[in-house]
Amino acid sequence: MEMKSAVAALAALAHEGRLNAFRLLVRAGRPGLPAGELARRLNVxxxxxxxxxxxxxxAGLVEGRRAGxxxxxxxxxxxxTRLLQFLMEDCCAGSSDICAPLRDVALACACEETEPS
Structure with a gap:
C-alpha cells in the first residue's frame, strides 16, 4: 500500500461515526448490511x-452494491488487510516480543481467510 492510500484510509477512520460504521460492517462479514439497517443499528x-x-x-474501505x-x-x-500490513511493515525492530501480542490477536481472529478485493 502506498503512503497516500494509507493516509486516506486512516483519515477516513479518524471519525467516530465512520469508525463505528466500518467496524459494524467488518462484523457483518461478506454479506454486508443494507444502508437502512446500518443507519438503524448505528442510530444515525x-x-x-x-x-x-x-x-x-x-478511501477504499467499503463498497456498496445494489439489491433491488x-x-x-x-x-x-x-x-x-493491506492497511494493517502497511502499519505493521516495520514492526518489531528485530525484537519479536514487541509484535507477539499483535500476532496473537491476529491468530485469535475468528475471521475466515479472505482473498484480496
Whole structure:
C-alpha cells in the first residue's frame, strides 16, 4: 500500500461515526448490511450515514452494491488487510516480543481467510 492510500484510509477512520460504521460492517462479514439497517443499528440519520459511507468508500474501505431498491454495504477486507500490513511493515525492530501480542490477536481472529478485493 502506498503512503497516500494509507493516509486516506486512516483519515477516513479518524471519525467516530465512520469508525463505528466500518467496524459494524467488518462484523457483518461478506454479506454486508443494507444502508437502512446500518443507519438503524448505528442510530444515525440516513444522510449522515450516506456521507460517512461515501468517505469510507473513497478511501477504499467499503463498497456498496445494489439489491433491488436497497444498497448493501460491506467492508473491503483485502484493502483492510493491506492497511494493517502497511502499519505493521516495520514492526518489531528485530525484537519479536514487541509484535507477539499483535500476532496473537491476529491468530485469535475468528475471521475466515479472505482473498484480496
Amino acid at each position: 440519520p440516513p444522510n449522515t450515514l450516506s456521507g460517512n459511507l461515501t468517505i469510507l468508500s473513497h 431498491k436497497s444498497v448493501i454495504y460491506s467492508a473491503r477486507y483485502g484493502d483492510m
